[in-house]
Amino acid sequence: MNFLDHIAFIPLLPLLGAFIQLLFGRKLRNSEVSLVSVGLPGVSFAWAVGCFIELLGRPEHTVVTNLYTWLPAGAFHLANGSMGNLTVHVGFQLDPLSAVMLLVVTGVGFLIHIYSIGYMGHEGGYYRFFGYLNLFMFSMLVLILANNYLMMFVGWEGVGLCSYLLIGFYFQRKSAGDAGKKAFIVNRIGDAGFLMGVMLMTVTFGTLNFADVTQAARSGQYAVGNGVITAICILLFIGATGKSAQIPLYIWLPDAMEGPTPVSALIHAATMVTAGVYMVARSNALFVLAPTALEIVAVIGAATAIWAASIALVQNDIKKVLAYSTVSQLGYMFLACGVGAFAAGIFHVMTHAFFKALLFLGAGSVIHAMSGEQDMRKMGGLMKKIPITFYTLLAATLAISGVPGLAGFFSKDEILWQSFSSPHGSTFLWAIGWITAGMTAFYMFRLLFMTFAGPSRVDHEVEHHIHESPWTMLGPLTVLAGLSVVGGYLNWPVESFGKFLEPVFDNPSAAHAVEYSHSTELMLMGLSIAIAFAGIGVAYAFYVKRAATPERLAAAPGTAETILLNKYYVDELYDALFVNRTKDLGNGLAAFDMSVVDGAVNGAGWLTRTIATISRLWDEWVVDGIVNVAAYATKLISYPVLMVQNGLVQSYALLIVMGVLIFMAYYLIHF
């Protein structure tokens, strides 16, 4: 059985699941829903593993399968005058890059589906949740496996839609509906940039296939620093800022925590938000030709990393901390891509998927144990009560903090080294990344300590219900914890991961790296480890040594803390600049519509009625008047005439006699 030939099954099986749930799911029992909607992604994962193993066995590193031709658009003139022939297929491409993403998405996705059985088991709309989750898997897999930009965009839009549906899952809450709308609208702003980039690409290259575009970019036709290519890359990156929550379009991700925790884990940690990184990595041939665009990517990545980390330092909601952490880590991935270290960026995508999904699922387990409480100020001392959750979360926190030996250390350290040593990198970028690493360690351990250590600040009623989660939730936690520990060794001691991805990122015009000595690398590694432990130490000092008592935590925040708690007032700024101005425009247009347009319509109506009234008056007074006057004239004439009929026989006789006399006179005169 050839897995690669039928690679289309991988996205189509979850689509089938979504189809079943959204059409018939209401009539199914929870167990049946679970069987279908967790089983089908499971089969997809197995199939993906099969495809991956087959890919390893093949001599060529890319396998493209076209299902059918979607747009046989035909010949047209390109910007440089030559003829292009745009044909877009519904096709799938499996190469090292998409294989890595595929395994991560299907694997972590499958684990999260299993987790959701336990987490969402008592919620209403169980079938709806799994239907949307399966639809998301389908869209994400289309995005990853697509072999051209247009198919990728289909998946891109699909995951945006599913994000909206899942964030607003608890639609009875206004805040959830608002968050869903915010996510979708902000996403769309990015998508506008993405589409413009795709359109520019069409008139420049005449094709949208990854293979053809990459080949054209690497052929030497375009000089490094070409303006059109730079424009394309910047526009594509705008799309990435929307989807992957970078400055300036990151504002939707913290609000997206309104959705159920498995959604936060899957969509806003492991998969959807990494679509932007994947897209930039896929377009690496183009980005390498546009150093300005790479610089923008790196700077925005680094800026986002430190910006979001600073906000995460003071947040009290456990999920909000993780949300800002995700934004920050995505900044790292873009920093990596921006300095040309695409493989390092993808490596971090993979390890981040493991430990961030674990962090979210673990947080979900804590919230589940705490009967829905998410405020860390009301937690504490949970270590003994939910031990398995604690240990898995500990593994994830160690990983994200970059403690040596776990997955996060290998990927983050690689990024920091590349941002220092790459020809596109600089010491400044490294410094930002380094400081952010320290902040990451601090706020993650602050989360851990506030939740699990110290005295218990839990409410009394909640305290009685604290229990460890069911195995459907703990199983995925353990698996992910294992991956968070061993996942990094894919690239150590030999760079097998990097070598595996080499064919995808092999650019002839890539700037050559300056050779640094091994000792510099070790020194930087030491600095990274040092600041990680420094962050952990500060967190320990603040939250364990000085006991995290409720009074101290409830103390009024100072000015700096208030600014950070209010997320630098960015949402308020956007409200004033864009949202309210758009609403004003809407109101203005509505007023225009009411007064001018409706006024014109009403005026036309008034005019018609007035003309009708005049018509009526004309008809009544003039036309009827003429008729009446005629009758009146006749009546007037009749008055003298009817005087003849006076009823007196004698006067009638007189008329007879007079007639006779007239006749006689006539005859007498004429004869």
Add this chain to the structure above:
Amino acid sequence: MIPISWYLYLGTGLFTIGVIGVLTRRNVIIILMSIELILNAVNINLVAFSQMFHNVDGQVFAIFVITDAAAEAAVGLGLIIALFRNKETVNADEIDLLKW
């Protein structure tokens, strides 16, 4: 002999008086009498011409006219009686029910 024109003038004169009577008198019985006058004037005409042409047709016609006049007087008086029973008047100018 008496010229026929004298008889005709008499007839005309009587006829005219009769017509004027019918047209101008107020009392319906006087109108009836005037009608008799008209008929008699016609009779004089007929007899005068009968004598002139030595033809007895005129006189026969006159007998018919007399008979007719008698019948008509009877009927006319009956009408007046019926009229008087309804309207209590014998003045012709008070009988104007068939006015416009």
